[in-house]
Amino acid sequence: MRLAHSITVSVFVKPEENAENVRSSFIALFPFDLQKEKIVVASEKATSFEDRSITILTLRLLKESHVRLFLAHLLKQLTKNEQEELYLQRESRLGEDLQFYIRLDKNAVQNRIFKLTDKGNCVHIRIAIAAYPKKREVALGVLEKIFKEELGASVV
Numbered sequence: 001m002r003l004a005h006s007i008t009v010s011v012f013v014k015p016e017e018n019a020e021n022v023r024s025s026f027i028a029l030f031p032f033d034l035q036k037e038k039i040v041v042a043s044e045k046a047t048s049f050e051d052r053s054i055t056i057l058t059l060r061l062l063k064e065s066h067v068r069l070f071l072a073h074l075l076k077q078l079t080k081n082e083q084e085e086l087y088l089q090r091e092s093r094l095g096e097d098l099q100f101y102i103r104l105d106k107n108a109v110q111n112r113i114f115k116l117t118d119k120g121n122c123v124h125i126r127i128a129i130a131a132y133p134k135k136r137e138v139a140l141g142v143l144e145k146i147f148k149e150e151l152g153a154s155v156v
Helices: 019-027 064-077 080-088 106-110 136-154
Strands: 004-013 042-047 053-061 099-105 122-129
Touching: 004 019, 004 064, 019 053, 019 106, 053 064, 064 136, 080 136, 099 106, 106 122, 122 136
Parallel strands: none
Antiparallel strands: 004 053, 004 122, 042 053, 099 122
16 A cells, blocks of 8 residues: 655755755665665755745655655654654644645754754655545544554554
């Protein structure tokens, strides 16, 4: 059973940041070789609210094997408390579009640590939950299955 249609991961690179450091830590989030798997990190220039030029790095996982590997890797890198927090907040983190939203602290990611945050300086993760029929209750059931499969009964 497919758990998610896709996962989109993005990060903003500010002008004062070392772009190569941010890029390398962004790539290190993934438990497989992006080049070997032919997955491209898109780079886009944008203007921030403060009229500063920023770069947005985005990567989209579409293959089921990549989605499952990333989900498992992501959840296992979080502490038990953070896993529980995600599980308990699953309803508020699930948007009307049935996308599940997670933010990781960007500074921690640069140190190869996965840490949840609610702040703006973060890595954005958007998981398109595979729910059929496309209803919130079904998507919440899929999220429960994700947590059970990847973390066992310790969280659920």
